[in-house]
Amino acid sequence: MNALNKYHYDGTNYIYGTAGFRMKAELLLCVMYRVGLVAALRSVYYQGKCVGVMITASHNSEEDNGVKIVDPLGDMLEQEWENALTKIANTPDELLKQTIIDFVIEKKIGINQFTPSIAIGHDSRKSSILLSSAVKDGISIFKANIYDYGLLTTPQLITRDICGADYVKLHQQPPRGMLLKEGDRCASIDGDADRILYFYINKNQKFCLLDGDKIAVLLSGFLKDIVKDLHMENISVGLIQTAYANGNSTAYAKNILEIPVICTSTGVKYLHQKAKEYDIGVYFESNGHGTVLFSERLKKTIKTFELSSLSTFQQEKLNVLRNIIELTNETVGDALSDCLLVESILFLRGFSLEDWNNLYDDLPNRQCKVSNRNCITTTDAERVCRTPHGLQEAINAVVKNYTSGRSFVRPSGTENVVRVYAEAATEKEADELAKEVCELVKKFTEKI
Ligand code: NG1
Ligand code: ZN
Numbered sequence: 001m002n003a004l005n006k007y008h009y010d011g012t013n014y015i016y017g018t019a020g021f022r023m024k025a026e027l028l029l030c031v032m033y034r035v036g037l038v039a040a041l042r043s044v045y046y047q048g049k050c051v052g053v054m055i056t057a058s059h060n061s062e063e064d065n066g067v068k069i070v071d072p073l074g075d076m077l078e079q080e081w082e083n084a085l086t087k088i089a090n091t092p093d094e095l096l097k098q099t100i101i102d103f104v105i106e107k108k109i110g111i112n113q114f115t116p117s118i119a120i121g122h123d124s125r126k127s128s129i130l131l132s133s134a135v136k137d138g139i140s141i142f143k144a145n146i147y148d149y150g151l152l153t154t155p156q157l158i159t160r161d162i163c164g165a166d167y168v169k170l171h172q173q174p175p176r177g178m179l180l181k182e183g184d185r186c187a188s189i190d191g192d193a194d195r196i197l198y199f200y201i202n203k204n205q206k207f208c209l210l211d212g213d214k215i216a217v218l219l220s221g222f223l224k225d226i227v228k229d230l231h232m233e234n235i236s237v238g239l240i241q242t243a244y245a246n247g248n249s250t251a252y253a254k255n256i257l258e259i260p261v262i263c264t265s266t267g268v269k270y271l272h273q274k275a276k277e278y279d280i281g282v283y284f285e286s287n288g289h290g291t292v293l294f295s296e297r298l299k300k301t302i303k304t305f306e307l308s309s310l311s312t313f314q315q316e317k318l319n320v321l322r323n324i325i326e327l328t329n330e331t332v333g334d335a336l337s338d339c340l341l342v343e344s345i346l347f348l349r350g351f352s353l354e355d356w357n358n359l360y361d362d363l364p365n366r367q368c369k370v371s372n373r374n375c376i377t378t379t380d381a382e383r384v385c386r387t388p389h390g391l392q393e394a395i396n397a398v399v400k401n402y403t404s405g406r407s408f409v410r411p412s413g414t415e416n417v418v419r420v421y422a423e424a425a426t427e428k429e430a431d432e433l434a435k436e437v438c439e440l441v442k443k444f445t446e447k448i
Pocket of ligand 1: 018019244266267268285287289411412413414415419
């Protein structure tokens with residue numbers, strides 16, 4: 001590992017999270033080399049199947065970059081390997097070789113039996129080419145087959161300012177330059193097409209957003225009805241959300257649809273994991289990431305249905321359920337598959353966008369950022385702030401003064417900021433609550 005001089009570890013703390021490793025590009029060189037090593041091992045672990053490495057920081061600004069490993073079937077890296085990768089990324093140079101050997105032994109990786117294959121791509125950031133070569137240096141330690149796809153379509157241009165799903169969600173308005181007319185039916189996806197939001201303008205010229213929460217409620221309500229129509233009493237339907245889910249979506253799912261709702265930490269990997277606990281696990285982040293998972297038990301049940309024992313109405317429902325399962329991308333949230341699911345269900349329900357939107361009214365909400373995430377820690381699916389001490393109590397005291405008020409703060413996993421979320425009964429109250437909580441965060445973090 002002579003390349004280590006070039007890829008010297010300087011003690012930076014690296015964490016492989018939902019967004020992979022993501023930070024200032026200048027800090028990422030040594031991590032990229034180590035990602036190359038682990039990607040090659042992952043491929044060998046899968047007996048030489050092709051593993052992907054993508055270098056991108058998605059919507060983050062130009063000076064950031066990042067990297068993610070993709071499993072042979074397009075899945076995210078499993079938790080145990082994420083932890084191992086985090087450990088390897090933070091290993092001093094002199095211990096790296098032994099750490100890798102220990103990992104190979106622990107995971108019984110047959111490095112002499114299989115040749116690793118890695119597909120690698122990068123986005124158009126200035127830093128990407130150098131970082132890509134560092135990954136390739138890491139992979140090359142194992143004499144692998146490297147398929148370098150070079151520059152690939154990139155989400156870099158879809159930022160929180162130019163257009164895209166994030167812009168629509170955060171600003172609660174159509175992409176800049178887009179003139180919306182009454183009757184238009186619009187959807188916005190993000191740069192890597194794994195999230196989707198719908199929007200339209202109503203007859204009072206009000207912008208109406210149908211976000212991940214609205215999609216989740218549409219899908220879970222529809223699937224729950226089919227389960228009921230088919231008398232599949234032992235089939236469980238659950239909805240998985242994060243703390244960012246609008247309070248009224250959670251209330252609607254629990255009280256009207258009578259579906260259990262679970263809250264997890266932010267990041268699709270947490271939602272995906274939890275969704276597996278249901279026969280039909282619907283998971284969505286408010287920002288439009290999400291999909292539905294169907295258990296093997298459910299798939300077996302519908303295969304073994306005696307068609308003759310079903311009414312024509314039930315046979316139709318069974319057919320719809322089979323088609324919905326076919327249409328769903330269960331591996332990962334997929335904006336195009338989600339779009340087709342939504343369109344199918346709207347058609348089958350006979351819903352316009354307005355009918356769908358009227359299922360429940362969103363509580364007005366705001367998201368803001370305050371700098372310096374380092375001293376903030378949270379618990380209870382990020383809904384409660386543990387440190388700095390006293391901040392949560394101060395937030396609770398403020399929230400009490402607002403009708404239907406709710407607010408939480410958490411460190412972002414993709415930017416060095418604290419995210420502040422606030423919702424309340426009116427736009428004015430949501431604004432004021434968000435402002436007050438931002439001030440509290442500043443006050444408590446400045447003290448440290
Ligand atoms: P962070 O930066 O941890 O809030 C953001 C989004 C997540 C997810 C990741 C990308 C919000 C509030 N957070 O995470 O939902 O999309 O980026 O994996 O939208
Ligand atoms: Zn995306």
